[in-house]
Amino acid sequence: MSQVMDVREIMQCLPHRYPFLLLDRVVELEPGKTIKAIKNVTVNEPFFQGHFPQYPVMPGVLILEALAQAAGVLSFKSVEEVPEDSLYLFAGIDNARFKRQVLPGDQLTLCVEIVAHKRGIWKYAAKAFVGSELAAEADLMSAHRVISR
Numbered sequence: 001m002s003q004v005m006d007v008r009e010i011m012q013c014l015p016h017r018y019p020f021l022l023l024d025r026v027v028e029l030e031p032g033k034t035i036k037a038i039k040n041v042t043v044n045e046p047f048f049q050g051h052f053p054q055y056p057v058m059p060g061v062l063i064l065e066a067l068a069q070a071a072g073v074l075s076f077k078s079v080e081e082v083p084e085d086s087l088y089l090f091a092g093i094d095n096a097r098f099k100r101q102v103l104p105g106d107q108l109t110l111c112v113e114i115v116a117h118k119r120g121i122w123k124y125a126a127k128a129f130v131g132s133e134l135a136a137e138a139d140l141m142s143a144h145r146v147i148s149r
């Protein structure tokens with residue numbers, strides 16, 4: 001079953017807000033398996049003011065963060081958990097590779113697949129595309145944590 005989510009629904013799963021929310025839409029979601037999300041990259045992004053003003057390029061670490069945010073949504077939707085007292089925190093990045101620059105005007109398609117899930121530790125295979133071109137890929141890991149207020 002494939003689910004679509006707009007940014008309001010995404011914000012119900014993630015604690016991130018502007019300027020750090022890096023997902024605009026989920027176009028496919030199969031809980032327990034995969035997610036495909038979209039990040040529209042615009043010249044108005046605050047990071048372009050310093051990276052780099054004369055040649056704006058989306059920082060690779062933010063591409064990885066966008067993939068991690070997609071993984072977080074996938075995890076929450078896979079366990080049908082309300083995230084009020086929970087977070088999925090980055091626990092590791094392996095095999096990260098950047099294949100193509102991401103520029104203003106590009107639409108980043110974020111594809112994440114669950115590889116393993118055991119005792120609150122999740123492993124994912126993640127790829128970011130611009131059109132059909134691979135922009136970045138990495139193996140990600142997150143840890144589920146209950147937060148106290």
